[in-house]
Amino acid sequence: MNKASRKHIIELLDKGIRLDGRKPDQYREVSVEFDVTRSAEGSARVKIGDTEMITGVKMELFEPYPDTPDQGSLMVGAEFSPMASPEFESGPPGIESIELSRVIDRGIRESQAIDLKKLCLKKGELCWMVVIDMAPINAAGNLFDAGALSAIAAIKDTKLPGIKDDQVDYDNKTEDPLPVKKVALSVTVCKIGKHLIIDPLPEEEKVIDARLTVATDESGELCALQKGGEEPLSVEEIDKMVELGIEKGKELRAKLES
């Protein structure tokens, strides 16, 4: 359907330029804002170009699962509201929002960004559950990277609520942060023709051959990968994509410090 648009994008990439004038391996302007909501224990707003994502962290108490009696739990959800893009529909979550939340869940879980053992209050009886909810405010491409960045920013921003009689006392926040061990975030590298690009625009997302989401921690160690798109990737391409992902991950991580 988008043959003409795809041809044009590839022609521009042959000249080393993107639709909006960026280089293939250049992000749009990235900004991170902490503590943007009152009700969540931690929250962040991330903007990548026109894309905007708000993520909130809620803390809940629960009885731990029998196989991991000494560990807290992690839950990630994403809701794509029709306000964010004309292509989103209301109703039960679609395949895109499920994929997004699972990919970000995996990045945080597999990097062991949060020390779940420290979230156990009474072994086998009471643990914290970290509930991360993401809401795209404006979907203008690259929700994966915006989501992962906002999730880790919201986790860093989180202050545990107080506890009264084994119940959460949401009105009284403590000063205790979450036990964050690693700062995991992801960079999605897309393949169009023979070109590799990052931070795709919606027009580019529609015509990509394949994409690879590369989640890394601050030491540059790989934590998770997710491949999408219809075309296969060669081993060399994956090597290049992972390398680019690690390099650009450092750039994004710097945005979290400021």
Next chain:
Amino acid sequence: MSELLVKEKQVTVPGEVLAEGMDYLPGNNTYREGEKIFSSKLGLASVDGRAIKLIPLSGKYLPKEGDTIIAEVIDILMSGWRVDTGSAYSAMLNMKEATSEFIQKGADLTKYYDFGDHIVCKITQVTSQMLIDVSMRGPGLRKLTGGRIIRANPNKVPRIIGKKGSMVSMIKDATGCRITVGQNGVIWLQGEDPNMELLAVKTMRKIESESHISGLTDRIKSFLEKETGKKISAKEGEKNDVR
């Protein structure tokens, strides 16, 4: 006693009271309820004698007979093509109106226009039921190959084109791009230099967002001169202020 509640060229929102009393008449994009006249769109109010009009700043395209638009092929039928006009209604391109060539019976119609192709066409008929016919017969009507498509607010198309095409030809001269603007707000552009193509897109976005502020032509001219470093000669009598 009737009272006018808005100034000339004031920005109004839907539901805003423009005037009270029966001495004023509701014009385009306004309506009367009881003694009051309300705005039905986001736009600029303008008073013409006793009538109050509204020049819309937003809203979808409404097909009109005689408009030249850029449409996308969305379906291929036995007798022709169905195209998306960028409005709530799709249009029909009949085989007879499609080319001057003879099309064999049972020929593969994708050879002429395929799914997703963009075409410049003219609206020949709009019925009261909003059944729309378009034609490819006429000067400048063609299939678009290469280049990029951008979508602008259809209400700003007259600003982008300018008086007698002055604005668009200024952009063409400055950037060296080929540009076609459809009345439905779909714009096609193609340039040899990708940076110039980008500048043309930027310029049109600027026109879109600043068209309601007066002195538009001069501002766009100095913007283009600054960006390209070239001197641009504005053509005579082509000031393009807000209506």
